[in-house]
Amino acid sequence: MPWRGVFQRYVLKCPVTEAGVSRRTYTHEASLYVHWPYCLKRCSYCNFNKYIPRSVDHVLMTQSLQRETQTLLHISQVSCITSVFFGGGTPSLAQPSTIAAVLETVSKHAQFSANAEVTLEVNPTPAGKARLRDFVAAGVNRFSIGMQSLNDSSLRVLGRDHSPQEALQTLSEARTLCPGRVSVDVMFGLPDQSEDSWQSELEEVLSVCDDHVSLYQLTLERGTHLFKQVQLGEVHVPGDDVTATMYKTARNILKKAGFLQYEVSNFARNNAVSTHNIGYWKAQQYIGVGPGAHGRFVPHSLQGVLREARTQTLEPDVWIREVQQHGHATRRQIQLSHLELLEEVLVMGLRMNEGISHQHWAEFSPEANLHQVFGVSEDFQQLQQRGHLILDDGGLRCSWEGLALLDSILPMLLLRLEMFFKKPAASAATAGRTHGQRKR
Numbered sequence: 001m002p003w004r005g006v007f008q009r010y011v012l013k014c015p016v017t018e019a020g021v022s023r024r025t026y027t028h029e030a031s032l033y034v035h036w037p038y039c040l041k042r043c044s045y046c047n048f049n050k051y052i053p054r055s056v057d058h059v060l061m062t063q064s065l066q067r068e069t070q071t072l073l074h075i076s077q078v079s080c081i082t083s084v085f086f087g088g089g090t091p092s093l094a095q096p097s098t099i100a101a102v103l104e105t106v107s108k109h110a111q112f113s114a115n116a117e118v119t120l121e122v123n124p125t126p127a128g129k130a131r132l133r134d135f136v137a138a139g140v141n142r143f144s145i146g147m148q149s150l151n152d153s154s155l156r157v158l159g160r161d162h163s164p165q166e167a168l169q170t171l172s173e174a175r176t177l178c179p180g181r182v183s184v185d186v187m188f189g190l191p192d193q194s195e196d197s198w199q200s201e202l203e204e205v206l207s208v209c210d211d212h213v214s215l216y217q218l219t220l221e222r223g224t225h226l227f228k229q230v231q232l233g234e235v236h237v238p239g240d241d242v243t244a245t246m247y248k249t250a251r252n253i254l255k256k257a258g259f260l261q262y263e264v265s266n267f268a269r270n271n272a273v274s275t276h277n278i279g280y281w282k283a284q285q286y287i288g289v290g291p292g293a294h295g296r297f298v299p300h301s302l303q304g305v306l307r308e309a310r311t312q313t314l315e316p317d318v319w320i321r322e323v324q325q326h327g328h329a330t331r332r333q334i335q336l337s338h339l340e341l342l343e344e345v346l347v348m349g350l351r352m353n354e355g356i357s358h359q360h361w362a363e364f365s366p367e368a369n370l371h372q373v374f375g376v377s378e379d380f381q382q383l384q385q386r387g388h389l390i391l392d393d394g395g396l397r398c399s400w401e402g403l404a405l406l407d408s409i410l411p412m413l414l415l416r417l418e419m420f421f422k423k424p425a426a427s428a429a430t431a432g433r434t435h436g437q438r439k440r
């Protein structure tokens with residue numbers, strides 16, 4: 001495979017985690033997210049942190065991304081990077097030398113784990129297309145293509161600057177360069193989309209796609225052009241019952257085509273799962289570099305186990321200035337409490353079909369297991385009886401039906417978690433005894 005040879009120059013295997021070390025105290029590993037904030041054009045539905053500049057100073061951006069990567073690696077206790085994701089914005093508009101420079105910086109100040117996944121989000125615009133080969137030469141070994149739709153009029157109402165043909169061409173090129181490691185983003189619930197048109201569109205996508213599909217239900221974001229158009233009645237979007245059916249249909253079609261739904265919105269065959277995203281869902285540490293990027297890691301200064309949620313400055317020019325002055329542009333830095341960390345473990349973990357194993361939960365909550373925290377609650381037992389949630393030797397997870405209802409299930413679980421960890425010491429001790437009797 002072409003990507004292996006090129007990437008080999010960065011790969012130095014990270015030290016293996018010592019057996020028995022809890023994930024909470026195991027702070028030398030993380031994934032890296034790098035945000036490229038620029039786009040060619042504003043899509044009508046998008047409220048991501050992106051800017052449409054007249055020109056981009058690629059040299060300055062490269063230097064700033066390198067500097068912030070280096071600083072955050074030093075601030076953290078991270079010596080091993082398990083995956084890198086270049087997202088945006090439109091990172092396929094960055095120069096391949098920028099991608100190479102950031103990877104080079106990582107390899108100077110940390111190690112990569114063996115075969116670390118390096119993903120680049122690609123917009124199928126003519127401007128980004130010609131460079132896919134150069135991105136592979138820079139160290140990218142996985143592409144995530146923002147196809148969104150194969151319907152011309154949907155692409156127009158979404159304000160996309162590419163045609164279905166351009167998306168197909170980019171996909172085919174990416175598949176040639178990174179076979180088995182190309183994902184497509186597809187949206188549903190689009191203006192004027194019917195259940196039938198969605199079904200045939202998805203079937204068309206499946207006839208051309210590689211081994212990974214991410215499905216996104218359109219969210220009407222306040223402040224976007226599309227939101228206004230829908231408010232004014234100029235554009236019509238399908239109702240909730242229709243989008244629920246669309247999601248159900250898509251899951252069945254993807255299943256028939258041999259795709260495993262490994263997360264609420266993500267489907268893979270031939271085990272082509274995204275290890276970077278699995279890191280988020282398993283609440284592993286990640287470092288976020290670039291304007292508006294988010295991170296979750298334990299900094300050196302805390303000399304302990306408390307994780308911080310960090311957000312970098314949003315606006316690129318201000319971000320660059322702050323990186324020049326301080327080496328990084330962390331705008332917000334909040335220490336996560338034990339309860340907040342467990343909330344993340346729960347909310348993210350239940351998005352995966354495999355859910356949260358007992359071992360995974362124990363890494364974050366050695367003091368109380370899943371049975372103690374959730375199993376005794378009546379509401380929880382009702383959800384189990386309805387077949388939406390499963391708690392057994394494999395851990396806690398949603399059933400196939402439950403995964404589609406996760407948003408309505410989570411509030412009860414979060415409440416239960418909060419009640420458990422905020423309860424007075426006396427009742428916690430009682431719960432401990434109940435737990436003891438279970439012999440778990």
Ligand SMILES: C[S@@+](CC[C@H](N)C(=O)[O-])C[C@H]1O[C@@H](n2cnc3c(N)ncnc32)[C@H](O)[C@@H]1O
Binds near residue numbers: 045088122216
């Ligand atoms: C962060 S965006 C950036 C990707 C890339 N710039 C592009 O547009 O193809 C990643 C994905 O989020 C999804 N997305 C963005 N805004 C959305 C919205 N309002 N509703 C649903 N999905 C959205 C799109 O499918 C998109 O591919």
Ligand code: SF4
Binds near residue numbers: 040041042043046048
């Ligand atoms: S959807 Fe992607 S390309 Fe469009 S404005 Fe948002 S980040 Fe940029």
